Structure formats: structure tokens, C-alpha cells
Amino acid sequence: MLQRIQSVYLFLASLVMFLLFLFPLVHNVYINGVPSTIKVTGIFQDVNGLQTHTQSFIALIAATAIVAILPIILVFLYKNRKQQIALCYGYILIVIGYTFWISQTVKDLVGDVNLNTNNFGIGALLSSVSIVLTILAFKAIQRDEKLVKSADRLR
Numbered sequence: 001m002l003q004r005i006q007s008v009y010l011f012l013a014s015l016v017m018f019l020l021f022l023f024p025l026v027h028n029v030y031i032n033g034v035p036s037t038i039k040v041t042g043i044f045q046d047v048n049g050l051q052t053h054t055q056s057f058i059a060l061i062a063a064t065a066i067v068a069i070l071p072i073i074l075v076f077l078y079k080n081r082k083q084q085i086a087l088c089y090g091y092i093l094i095v096i097g098y099t100f101w102i103s104q105t106v107k108d109l110v111g112d113v114n115l116n117t118n119n120f121g122i123g124a125l126l127s128s129v130s131i132v133l134t135i136l137a138f139k140a141i142q143r144d145e146k147l148v149k150s151a152d153r154l155r
Contacts (some may be wrong), residue, residue: 004078004140004144005137005140006075006136006137006138006140006141006144007075007078007137009133009134009136009137009140010071010072010074010075010133010134010137011071011072011075012133013071013129013130013133013134013137014068014069014070014071014072016126016129016130016133017064017067017068017071017095017126017127017130018068019122019123019126020039020040020064020068020123020126020127021039021040021041021061021064023039023121023122023123023126024037024038024039024044024121024122024123025038025039025040025102025106025120025121025123025124026038026106026110026115026119026120026121026124027119027121028118028119029110029113029115029119030113031043031045031109031110031111034046034047036054037051037121038106038109038110039123040057040060040061040064040102040123041053041056041057041060041061042054042055042056042057043055043109057105060101060102060105063098063101064098067094067095067098070091070094071091071130071134071137074087074088074091074137081141081144081145081148082145084141085138085141085142085145088134088137088138088141089138091134092131092134092135095127095130095131095134096131098127099127099128102127
């Protein structure tokens, strides 16, 4: 059912992934001697004191949108809990792969520059939050499945 707690967790996981469009992955890093901010949408560099969008990541934008929509799709599979559980596992693997892709993209752009903890933005942590919320949804789906099985036994 849509009013269950796992629906809330999955909607929050989707919202967190959509927040990647707003928050930077890495900021205050120098690319070609210019202070830059790297977001999922592209590279923003300081040009004459203004943040200018200098490079776009079209594939990363599309992948982020798809990864952000998947938890919403999982919400509407509430009638088949076993499939929903399996797809939660799959979604976690997709987010792990997506996060690896993002980290490799940032690593290639930054090059030999060492990143410190003060360079990482909120966006670097958002995929981890999405994984945690998906795990919480998975646990809630399992509890529902266990409850339905126990009710079937009583009949």
C-alpha cells in the first residue's frame, strides 16, 4: 500500500538523488589553474568573479534522472513484495555503480590534485544517504512480507 513506511523511505531516497542536481560534488578545486565547482550537471568555473557553466555532463545528467526516478517506480510495485525486495537489491547495486562512475569522473577532471575533506560537497554524500534509505525500505518490506505470511498461516 502507498501509505506504508517503505513508501516514505523510497520517496525520500528519490528526493535525495534529485538533490544531486542542486548540491556540488566537489568545490574549491583548481582545474587548469581556475577555481572550479563540479556538479552532476557539469563544471562551473570562476570567470571574472562569476560562476560560469563551462562543461556539461549530458550522460551523467540522464543517469542521475533515471537513478532518481527508480525508487518512485519501486513504490508502485507494492502488490508484489518479492519483486519489490529484489528490485531494492538491484537499485542498491545501481546506486553503487553510479557512485563509482561519479567518483571516476571527478577523479579524471581533477587529475593530480589531492582532494581534502573541505573540498567535498554535500553531493558526495547523497548517494550514500539514498542507499541507507533504500535499505530501511527493504527492511520494512520484509516486515510486511513476514506479517502477511503469518496472517496466511492463521487462516
